[in-house]
Amino acid sequence: MSAPGTAVPGAGAVAPERPTPAGSPWWDARTWRWWVQVLAVYAAARAVSAVLLLVAAAAQGPTPWAGDHPTYTQVTGLFWDAGWYHRIAEEGYPGTLPIGDDGTVQQNAWAFFPLYPMLVRGLMAITTLPWEVVAPTTSLLLGAAAVLLVHRAVAVGAPRAVAARPGLPLATVALTSVFPTAVVLQVAYTEALALLLVAAALLLLVRRQYLATAGVLVLLGFTRAVALPMAVVVGVHVLARWRAARRGDDELGPRDWAAMLGLGGVAVASGFVWPAICQWVTGVPGAYLRTQEAWRGLREVTPFGGWDYVLEFWFGSAGWWVLAGAVALVVAVLVVPAAWRLGPELHAWPAAYLLYLAAAVEPGSSLARFLVLAFPLGAVTAGVVTRPPAARRAWFAGVVLLMLVLQAVWVWRFWRLTSGWPP
Template sequence: MPKVKSVSTSSVPRPEPAAPSRPAGRFDLPRIARRGIPEGAVPALALFACVRLAGILAVILTNALRGHPLVRTFAHSWDSRWYLHIAAQGYGHKMWISPQGAVQTDWAFFPLYPALIRALNTVLPLTPGQAALLIAWLAAGVAAYGVYVIGHLLHGRGVATALVGLWAVMPHAVELTIAYTESLFAALAIWSLYCALRSRWLWAGALAALAGLARPSGFAVAGAVVAAALYEAWRARGRVPWRLWAGAVLAPLGFLGYVLWVGARVGDLFGGYFKVQSAWDSRFDFGVGAARFVRALLLHGGGVVYTVALLVVAAALLLFALLCLERPPLVLAVFAGVLILLVLGGSGSFSSKPRFLLPAFPLLIPMARALARTWRVRPVQAVLVYGALTLVSLFFGAYVTAVAHSPL
């Protein structure tokens, strides 16, 4: 029987049908359908679309019951207003004085999303809010397809479908369908990781650079691509193509470029961006602020949003440990690990931390494998578990978007 080439911990090589075979390993390559489309992608994406459409309808219904504008919540919530203002006016035209007296400026928001909003608003008869939502929804679909492709590449159709399904019902998955950067960042990050897995280093670096222009957490994508490239170079004793080094150099340029641009505008090239973020109470304090908040929450209680946020962060730590036990490809482990580190070590509103973990889909791989096994043995039980997760996601998504007053 022909054997499958085992997968390294840093990247997934292209299939080699004529290569000598070995017993299949945990991360072996499955068969890919002709024309490069993985088997079962359409049903998985249909599941994702149905769940997220149900989430949108849940928010609309909640707004209707509360007498609020039915769809305004999607395009004009919290940070959305800043992105729309930047798209319309550019940078340097909006600021806010916080209750603590800090001057919060629009330079804290990365430029790719508002630039795309402005471009789409220019060429299509759409309002800026409609353009923002269209970008977010399309990017969410592209990201979900990337999740499926990576899941299929590593574990096959069943686990890939479960992985996409679980990503669709994360507690804060509703934020993939509002005018926020999570969908755009996730799409760029996921496909950058896929390119790294397939040793397409120039694409991996270019997409990582774009991710770095979408969110500060683009640092996690760049770090993952660079780590995977260096590990591959070490394994090959330096005998690697020039594209690998070029991709590694490209990867951090988006994040670094914007940080330096803000620094130049502020008058402090290397520290200006971090001063801007500090005014938003967003800085890396090694978890001091998060620890104080958790202590206060446990001692004095808090709203549902903060309790759920704490549970999500705790679950992320557990899932990361389970993921590491499975020895995943290095690029996925580094990406998920850096995102968790940024969430744990960063200050700022604790209610926003689960949103920062939305792109960290590798954390769901252990759950997806378990759900796929359950489906094969006890399909009714798998449906009941997934149905319960879906209901929780829909109700909480509607609550956090249309009812709660906590920052998203």
């Protein structure tokens, strides 16, 4: 197995930094280090999102979490699922599942994973600050670390794409930061931590640092239910290395095979560890799935369940046509040349993740925020137009503007408590 940081045949290599023009003024972005550029883009995007949240808060009436016109910390730290994480941080998880009069499991904390609330709880103990201050601040900082890793993952994992579209890592960061639901990167939700762990896992996997990747996947298994599609990515990585070895571009020894197969096992196990703990503590078989049923319109959790009635609810008789159009769009994004220029790991992740979402999640308003984790699609979008430079810049600016408009619509429509549909 190759030592960390060494160049290996077939592995992604960090694209060389573009030379900085001598004597450039401080306001020329080309004089900034890559991480300064990343954090500047992220900070600007979060500032816009903060304004949108404040505008929505100014029009918000009384809610179960706050009174009229809640403050920024209340909006980002207490609303919607943040309230569940707050409860977990202060009370932990119940020893038994709450059962309604009809015998069904009611909504409860076991639907939410423990790493984020426990992390915030520890920081609250250290700082002595309240949840609504510590939790959103933690998410904001985790999001900053996440976009740094997103930049590195694209730079290391997609050298062909970066060569075709210079500046692609920063462009990916920008599109991830202004994504219509990227507001969740600064509220008391788990997306910021999950994005950090997903980007870290992909980066470490490309670098063939398998032990570190396994550790990240274990953490991911206690953050969100997204570890299983990562097992598919590990499988694609193994296949890519095997094919490279057959071409003579790589060497695979027994230790490599053992490490890769072990990593695949960790990925699969991480996808089931939290449901297993939920069942063990409560003593109820399938306790996690029964808890998930409490949030569904159809109680039974089945693969691809709920698409029929949800499509009819939102779009009526045109629902299946809308679904066909959405599937066609996703497939097109995954097969355009810009997608194939990504490394196999970055290409496989959004494909496996989107298929997993379609199978495991009942389609609804929350589905939009789950898409934040599919950040390689940002690289595809930014890389669709590579030349001439003027067309590339116009395309990118148009996508950024569209995403910001959609973000304003999403915050106004869903983050305010009006319809009852959760963000």
